[in-house]
Amino acid sequence: MERTRTALAERIAEQRRGIGDPRALVGEMRRSLLLVPTSGGGLWSAHSGGVRWICGFTDEAALARFAGLRGTGDRPMEYAALLGARIVDEVVPSLDEPTGLAVDIATEDGSMFFPPVRGIVADGAAVDAEEPNEGRGHGR
Numbered sequence: 001m002e003r004t005r006t007a008l009a010e011r012i013a014e015q016r017r018g019i020g021d022p023r024a025l026v027g028e029m030r031r032s033l034l035l036v037p038t039s040g041g042g043l044w045s046a047h048s049g050g051v052r053w054i055c056g057f058t059d060e061a062a063l064a065r066f067a068g069l070r071g072t073g074d075r076p077m078e079y080a081a082l083l084g085a086r087i088v089d090e091v092v093p094s095l096d097e098p099t100g101l102a103v104d105i106a107t108e109d110g111s112m113f114f115p116p117v118r119g120i121v122a123d124g125a126a127v128d129a130e131e132p133n134e135g136r137g138h139g140r
Contacts, residue, residue, distance in 0.1 A: 006058040008032040008084075012103065012112040025112070026120055030085040034103065035063045038078045043091065045099070051116060052095065053102040054087055066106035092116065093125040 005013070011028040014020030034056030037044035045054045057063040057079075067077040082091070084101065092099045100121070101114040118126040 006032065008034075009058045009062075009104065009107075009110060012110060015112065016109065026114070029101070029103065029112075029114060030083070030088070032058065032084050033081050034058065034084055034087065034101075035060065035079045036082055036087070037063070037066070038080055043080065046102070050098065052097050052099040053105075053113070054091065054099060055102050055105055056082070056084070056087065057106075058104055062104045062107050062110075069106050088114065088121045092121045095125075098127045099125065 008028045011020055011025045015022065015025050035058075036054060036056045043054050045052050047053070055066070057066060063077060063079060070077075087101055092101075098116045100116045103112045103114070105111045114120045116126055117128045120126075123129055
């Protein structure tokens with residue numbers, strides 16, 4: 001039986017095929033409940049290209065693929081369920097470095113990165129904001 005994709009996973013698939021509307025994709029991300037692994041009391045993230053990426057997953061199957069690649073074995077991975085809007089509007093601005101959202105990173109041909117730019121994250125946390133906030137790392 002084929003699993004049913006979430007609305008966000010569908011929008012990601014459309015975008016990857018070149019037929020999606022980027023604004024609709026961002027809107028769907030904001031409305032979607034994402035599963036974010038937790039570690040040491042915080043949200044799990046990775047650094048790449050001078051950006052911190054908070055990793056979120058569209059469903060438990062996508063999270064399980066990630067856990068399998070991380071080598072957690074049969075141990076369940078703890079996670080928080082957060083709306084995408086909460087991640088990009090509240091969590092990202094609270095961090096002291098450029099931070100974006102990476103969705104379904106362990107899903108072959110199904111991942112999507114939402115970089116820390118205006119229109120995706122809060123303006124004060126965007127690396128392309130006209131006046132960067134004091135104390136935030138902006139790749140300088």
